[in-house]
Amino acid sequence: MNTTEKQKLSVLIITFNEERYIKSLLEDVDFADEIIVVDSYSTDSTIKIVQSFPNVTLIEKKFVDYTSQRNFAIDQAKNDWILFIDADERLTPELKTEIISTIHNKDAVSAYLVYRIFMFKNSKLRFSGWQTDKIFRLFNKTYCRYTEDRMVHEKLIVNGKIGILKNKIIHFSYTSYQEYKLKMYKYGILKANEKVKKGQKPVRILLIFHPLYTFLYQYLIRLGFLDGINGIIICYLNAYSIYIRYKEFFRLTSSKI
Template sequence: MNEKQKLSVLIITLNEEHRIKSLLEDIDFADEIIVVDSFSNDQTVAIVESFTNVKLIQNQFINYTSQRNFALDQAKNEWILFLDADEKLTPELKTEILSTINNQNAASAYLIYRTFMFKNRKLNFSGWQTDKIFRLFNKSKCRYNEERMVHEKLIVNGKIAVLKNKIIHFSYISFQDYKEKMYKYGVFKANEKLKKGQKPSLFLMVFHPVYTFLYQYLIRLGILDGAKGITICYLNAYSIFVRYKELDRITSSRI
């Protein structure tokens, strides 16, 4: 008889007081829960510490990839479920996760589709209709690529599969909250490009954001999401603009 596989759930946080409690209540099926917090200055730490089954570790944030790999190194179990504070699992997905890791023919890593929530309503298009991400994997066969600072890429040694059930992704709370997130992503992407030796380009600063907006709004059918589609497509394009603007700023400051 095969031994039951144990699951470690990992979460990285910074000022997630409005979302972390509901997530921690939602993942009590895990054998181990670790929150790696980058020194939140709201009530995140106090909320996490109120859960006796959760281990809190504070670690200085450098970038998303290094923080995720640090969290991986803290986990006791081979099977990892990596979640963000703005994500929620359905009962069907929980059951599927436990069934999957106890399958003798389990893959090394699993992609999970996400349902993007705009405030509390589902966003059907705008490029998010095919959004999927690595969330469940065997840590002995996987590691995040250190060259990426944001939109982390998992390097998988072995078979990749896809789970049937979706994660609910409550990413958009307000315009300002999402704009700040997109700005931060843009800054990290600028630093990635700098490390790769890319030079600033006025053409790309103008063309790439416009292309991104039109592609997501027209080709990826953001137009069918109404005002929500315009907002999301604009903010995603804004992040691209920040990427090139920041690259130009950093490069100019070094001259």
């Protein structure tokens, strides 16, 4: 991937009812050569806010699952270098500088993982499994595509070398108990449908064992107890999502719990 040409960056964002975050994010990524928002027909002020930015392209597309929405967004980008960012994520000035220098580096690799700082309301969650959280956010679309066998917690398939950026993204994922619980519920439903799509068979014992294991692993092994009450809440809600996954999986396969 050696090149001396000036590289341009496309920022991609998928949204649904993100009026709380989208204005700050669009201001945050104004250094990009192209910004595309793929919205799933938001019912709040998201669309109005996006349209107030003349340098942002808005595309509306019905949501099916996260993977298809992300791959669709990639196909709309004019540039090879993609920064895929969620509405509740923020870039530090140091990370912006690193991104720009990285894509202009003649030895740049195909994709870069970025570590994330998980924010529980206004405080940093230090443990509970999030201390090593990293995700693909910067990549060259020529060599990358999201695998279609996942509907949520998307997996990027990378053809080539993988790097890791030094600076971290700030992830404002948790703003309230009910909002995060709803998010975990939706993830659980999508993961259940993913299992059905793959033709998997339900195993009754996993309905109890897997959520319990998830809570104990994150709370004890991944040191969630060091996050105090916040750790209990996050570990419980992550286990709750696993429970919803299997409950819905049994319902979809017409099995009695």
